[in-house]
Amino acid sequence: MLSCDTLIRNASVIDGTGAASEQLDVALRDGHICAIDTTLDFHASVVKDAKGLVLAPGFIDVHTHDDISVIRTPAMLPKISQGVTTVIVGNCGISASPVHLRGELPDPMNLLGGPEDFRYPTFAAYVAAVNDARPAVNVAALIGHTALRNNHMDRLDRTATQAETEAMRVQLQEALDGGALGLSSGLAYLSANAASTEEVLALAQLLAAAGAVYTTHMRTEADAILDAMSEAFTIGRLSHVPVIISHLKCAGIANWGRSGEVLQALEKASTTQDVGCDCYPYAAGSSTLDLRQVDERVKITITWSTPHPEMAGQSLSRIAESWSISQLEAAQRLRPAGAIYHSISEEDMRRILRHPATMIGSDGLPNDPRPHPRLWGTFPRVLGHYSREEKLFSLPEAVHKMTGMPAQRFGLAERGWIRVGYCADLVLFDPKTILDTATFSDPMRASEGIAGVWVNGVLTYTSQGATSDRAGRFVTRSKTAWI
Numbered sequence: 107m108l109s110c111d112t113l114i115r116n117a118s119v120i121d122g123t124g125a126a127s128e129q130l131d132v133a134l135r136d137g138h139i140c141a142i143d144t145t146l147d148f149h150a151s152v153v154k155d156a157k158g159l160v161l162a163p164g165f166i167d168v169h170t171h172d173d174i175s176v177i178r179t180p181a182m183l184p185k186i187s188q189g190v191t192t193v194i195v196g197n198c199g200i201s202a203s204p205v206h207l208r209g210e211l212p213d214p215m216n217l218l219g220g221p222e223d224f225r226y227p228t229f230a231a232y233v234a235a236v237n238d239a240r241p242a243v244n245v246a247a248l249i250g251h252t253a254l255r256n257n258h259m260d261r262l263d264r265t266a267t268q269a270e271t272e273a274m275r276v277q278l279q280e281a282l283d284g285g286a287l288g289l290s291s292g293l294a295y296l297s298a299n300a301a302s303t304e305e306v307l308a309l310a311q312l313l314a315a316a317g318a319v320y321t322t323h324m325r326t327e328a329d330a331i332l333d334a335m336s337e338a339f340t341i342g343r344l345s346h347v348p349v350i351i352s353h354l355k356c357a358g359i360a361n362w363g364r365s366g367e368v369l370q371a372l373e374k375a376s377t378t379q380d381v382g383c384d385c386y387p388y389a390a391g392s393s394t395l396d397l398r399q400v401d402e403r404v405k406i407t408i409t410w411s412t413p414h415p416e417m418a419g420q421s422l423s424r425i426a427e428s429w430s431i432s433q434l435e436a437a438q439r440l441r442p443a444g445a446i447y448h449s450i451s452e453e454d455m456r457r458i459l460r461h462p463a464t465m466i467g468s469d470g471l472p473n474d475p476r477p478h479p480r481l482w483g484t485f486p487r488v489l490g491h492y493s494r495e496e497k498l499f500s501l502p503e504a505v506h507k508m509t510g511m512p513a514q515r516f517g518l519a520e521r522g523w524i525r526v527g528y529c530a531d532l533v534l535f536d537p538k539t540i541l542d543t544a545t546f547s548d549p550m551r552a553s554e555g556i557a558g559v560w561v562n563g564v565l566t567y568t569s570q571g572a573t574s575d576r577a578g579r580f581v582t583r584s585k586t587a588w589i
């Protein structure tokens with residue numbers, strides 16, 4: 107009789123391609139899926155009866171800021187407890203590498219950690235640190251445009267000179283040669299807002315030869331969002347590179363209801379070039395506290411504040427009231443700070459979430475003492491709330507948005523599907539009960555309904571919590587394929 111390490115029996119397999127579920131046995135050996143059939147007669151060290159449960163490829167969180175946390179807190183509970191087996195770090199223009207700090211940590215690089223956490227002057231040093239930490243999840247990385255700027259520029263409120271751009275290109279090329287997935291930008295932030303389109307383009311031009319992607323937290327997500335999208339598409343078109351718009355949304359009350367035209371712009375671009383986006387399943391965003399986003403009509407919650415740590419968890423309106431000043435003045439006093447902005451319409455978010463071009467990305471902020479609940483709840487919320495309860499899309503479609511689609515687009519070889527020969531990154535969950543439990547008032551809670559999570563064939567999480575094993579590793583770029 108053939109033998110394997112783990113045999114999962116009678117699972118309702120959703121394979122990540124978008125296809126309907128099928129009742130199957132799946133066998134794992136040496137970190138890979140070694141057989142799939144209606145019944146497998148294997149001798150196995152561990153047999154798991156999965157009757158009534160769904161077996162899916164492990165979820166890929168395409169939009170994270172876990173750069174430092176995969177090293178500092180390798181158990182990665184917020185992610186593994188959701189069934190996430192791979193995180194893509196380095197989003198929004200900020201990455202842990204390659205970084206050599208000159209003076210202060212610019213906003214929003216401070217979302218990732220303190221100055222002492224930026225210890226990776228090269229991409230290779232970061233890759234080695236991740237592998238040494240052996241996190242619970244696999245890690246793949248983008249290179250942040252803002253991080254590169256900060257390495258070579260004395261100030262960030264201007265566009266880069268030719269010499270500075272050239273120095274950034276050298277560092278980006280080195281990281282691409284080392285397996286980075288691509289370049290991310292965060293043009294909305296003041297640390298990159300002064301960068302010209304040409305500056306970004308000069309970097310993006312290195313991506314095509316590497317088969318890498320360009321992701322962007324666009325120049326704006328508010329009134330001028332269509333211009334910002336067109337800038338992103340231009341960069342992709344001129345450099346012959348796929349574009350992924352990060353956390354696509356219509357921000358600000360004045361822009362509610364515009365998701366239709368925004369998605370139309372995305373669809374129009376997709377007829378001539380490769381474009382896509384990611385989205386988190388909440389009608390509220392979170393980042394550093396940005397004075398430009400202070401609007402008395404929008405509920406803003408402060409999540410941390412360096413000068414006023416005691417205000418974490420309070421609303422900006424109450425803080426302003428207690429200080430007898432305007433919200434804008436209060437925000438000025440609180441900075442540097444973090445915030446949750448309830449500035450997205452639920453209708454718009456749903457329309458973007460269910461669009462076939464949309465992948466799931468948590469955008470969770472692991473370094474935040476009172477994080478937005480998306481850090482712990484994103485994936486079960488999409489499966490339980492938006493698929494099962496709200497019927498926004500079928501379960502196989504939801505799984506596809508968080509497995510097969512991101513693996514293909516970002517070039518993560520042998521992941522994202524349940525196939526013989528693929529890495530055994532798997533999640534077993536109860537489709538009837540899976541649900542997020544993290545809320546805005548109680549944000550650090552593990553989801554319900556996750557029965558088992560395997561990373562590279564190693565059982566890492568069960569309904570009892572984390573096991574003592576971790577088997578994540580750094581994953582380098584393979585070929586992207588657009589779907």
Ligand code: ZN
Pocket residue numbers: 197198292323352353
């Ligand atoms: Zn962002």
Ligand code: CU
Pocket residue numbers: 169170171197198323352469
């Ligand atoms: Cu982000």
